[in-house]
Each structure stands twice: as structure tokens, then as C-alpha cells.
Amino acid sequence: MTLNTLNRSCTKCRGAPSVYYRPYSGERLCAACFNDSLFERVKKTVGKYNMFEYDSRIAVGVSGGKDSLAMLRLLHELERDRPYAELVAVCVDEGVKGYRDEALSLAEKNCSELGVEMHTVGFKELFGETMDVIAARDRELGTCSYCGVLRRRALDEAAKAVDADRLATGHNLDDMAQSVLLNVLRGDAMRIDAFRPGGQSLEGFVRRVKPLCEVPERETTFYAYVNGLEFQSLPCPYSEEAMRSDVRRFLNRMEVKRPGTKFIVYQTGLKIRGRGDGGVLRRCRVCGSPARGDLCRACELSGRTE
Ligand code: SF4
Numbered sequence: 001m002t003l004n005t006l007n008r009s010c011t012k013c014r015g016a017p018s019v020y021y022r023p024y025s026g027e028r029l030c031a032a033c034f035n036d037s038l039f040e041r042v043k044k045t046v047g048k049y050n051m052f053e054y055d056s057r058i059a060v061g062v063s064g065g066k067d068s069l070a071m072l073r074l075l076h077e078l079e080r081d082r083p084y085a086e087l088v089a090v091c092v093d094e095g096v097k098g099y100r101d102e103a104l105s106l107a108e109k110n111c112s113e114l115g116v117e118m119h120t121v122g123f124k125e126l127f128g129e130t131m132d133v134i135a136a137r138d139r140e141l142g143t144c145s146y147c148g149v150l151r152r153r154a155l156d157e158a159a160k161a162v163d164a165d166r167l168a169t170g171h172n173l174d175d176m177a178q179s180v181l182l183n184v185l186r187g188d189a190m191r192i193d194a195f196r197p198g199g200q201s202l203e204g205f206v207r208r209v210k211p212l213c214e215v216p217e218r219e220t221t222f223y224a225y226v227n228g229l230e231f232q233s234l235p236c237p238y239s240e241e242a243m244r245s246d247v248r249r250f251l252n253r254m255e256v257k258r259p260g261t262k263f264i265v266y267q268t269g270l271k272i273r274g275r276g277d278g279g280v281l282r283r284c285r286v287c288g289s290p291a292r293g294d295l296c297r298a299c300e301l302s303g304r305t306e
């Protein structure tokens with residue numbers, strides 16, 4: 001009885017009742033200590049990878065999902081102590097009727113609550129067609145492969161349009177660990193080599209950073225829940241049962257059996273990367289974007305050759 005009562009109080013402040021259990025560290029946290037610990041984790045990650053300058057103009061990729069909205073809140077709190085830094089939210093409208101409209105209105109609501117300016121770019125204006133049109137066509141690759149490549153380009157364009165010097169994306173620890181395993185399973189050594197949570201500086205391009213890269217997805221979800229964030233939970237109608245889903249399920253099972261697995265896989269990605277030359281990028285012959293070959297993936301997929 002006594003032990004149970006002790007177990008239920010927060011292991012950090014020892015006063016408030018705990019609401020979250022962290023299997024990989026054994027901590028039981030109250031809501032306030034949970035929020036503090038997540039904030040400290042992000043702050044430490046940002047410092048470790050030198051993600052921002054004291055006066056960075058940071059474009060925050062916001063989709064309306066829990067990860068990006070949690071990131072927006074945490075960065076907003078972090079940048080409060082840096083009067084010269086600025087945040088601006090950048091959103092991509094892929095043109096998926098019903099799905100993206102709801103996400104964008106949730107993004108807008110969160111941005112206006114925080115007083116963060118929001119800038120949206122659309123597939124239609126950038127690439128001439130919406131994802132609904134692309135999805136209805138015969139294609140060489142799956143819908144999400146197209147969407148992922150074009151979305152990445154759209155975020156780059158949006159970050160440039162708002163004159164940002166950093167682009168923060170909401171990839172969490174689960175996303176990072178999945179990417180390491182996926183690249184191993186695909187035998188894609190080049191991509192492992194480019195595994196950089198702090199991004200790479202390349203002239204003419206906004207450096208990408210991933211401030212949530214060491215926060216498990218379960219914790220971004222709990223953060224959204226405990227802080228009452230309204231986020232989109234409907235899945236995209238085109239989401240596919242791709243290889244990533246198999247890897248996600250496998251990692252989730254392993255994490256339950258052996259807490260800390262995702263972090264180990266992530267750390268392994270960093271170690272493997274350290275052995276390469278940093279995945280030196282070339283420039284696309286058509287648009288000048290970073291590319292591993294003659295053309296970037298966005299030009300390849302949209303058939304642009306000149
Ligand atoms: S699920 Fe696929 S198609 Fe839908 S928004 Fe995500 S990447 Fe795009």
C-alpha cells in the first residue's frame with residue numbers, strides 16, 4: 001500500500017500525483033514535471049546540434065498534427081528568452097480535399113493563439129496540380145512517395161519565401177529510428193550517411209533542423225493531450241500500408257519488450273553516419289536544389305528535365 005502510494009507520486013517533485021510513466025527511465029511524472037522535462041529535452045537537443053543562432057528566423061513546418069503543434073509550442077517557449085529570434089509557421093496545402101482543410105484550420109488556430117505569423121504554400125501553385133489530381137493518375141511510385149518529395153520541396157520554398165534561415169520539422173524519435181531501419185532494409189547507405197538531426201548548411205538553401213528528434217512519439221502525443229492542444233487525428237485518405245508501417249510496428253513491439261530500443265537505433269544511425277563523408281550533396285541541373293545525382297527527386301518525379 002505504502003509502496004503503491006509512493007509509486008503514484010511524481011518522482012521529480014515528490015508532491016503532485018504522477019500522470020505519466022516513462023518505461024525507459026522508470027520516472028513517474030506529474031503534468032508540470034512532464035512539461036518541464038520535455039522542454040529541457042528539446043532545449044538540450046537544440047544546443048547539442050547547434051540548431052539555431054541567437055537571432056535565427058525560424059520557419060516551423062506546421063501540419064496541424066500533434067508533433068508539429070507540440071514543436072511550435074515548445075519552440076515558442078524556448079525562443080521567449082531570445083528576443084532577437086523569430087518564429088514563423090509554414091504550412092503546405094497538398095490539395096487533399098477534406099483532410100488538409102481541417103488540418104490547416106487547426107494550424108491557424110494554434111498560430112493565432114501564440115501570435116505566430118503563418119504562411120501557406122500549395123501544391124497547385126507550386127507544381128500546377130493538387131495531390132488529389134496526382135493520386136488519380138497512373139504513377140511510377142506510390143502516392144505518399146510523390147507527396148513526400150513534393151512536400152519537402154514545398155517546405156523549402158515556403159521557408160525561403162518567409163526569409164527564414166532555419167526550417168524546423170516535427171520529426172520525432174520514432175520517425176528517426178524508423179528512417180534508420182528503413183534505410184538499412186533498403187540498403188540505402190547514402191541516406192544513412194545523410195542522417196543529420198541538425199541539418200547541413202548549403203548555400204542558397206534553408207538549413208533543416210529536427211528539434212523533436214530525441215522525443216518519443218508517445219510523449220509528443222501526451223504533451224498534446226495534457227496541454228489540451230487541438231490537433232488533427234483523421235488519417236489522410238491516401239495513407240498507405242507502406243514498409244514504414246511494418247517498421248513502426250516492429251519498433252513499437254521492441255520498445256515494449258526492451259524500453260530504450262528506439263533511442264539505441266537512433267544513436268546507431270548517428271554512429272553509422274559518422275563513418276561516411278557527410279553525404280556531400282550536388283545540385284540539381286534543372287532547379288539547383290540539393291541532389292544526389294544529376295536531377296533532384298522533385299524534378300525527376302514531376303518530369304522536369306530543363
Ligand atoms: S499520407 Fe501520404 S499522401 Fe497523405 S499527406 Fe501524408 S504523404 Fe501525403
Ligand SMILES: [Zn+2]
Pocket residue numbers: 010011012013014015016029030031032033034
Ligand atoms: Zn512533479
Ligand SMILES: [Zn+2]
Pocket residue numbers: 284285286287288289295296297298299300
Ligand atoms: Zn530539381
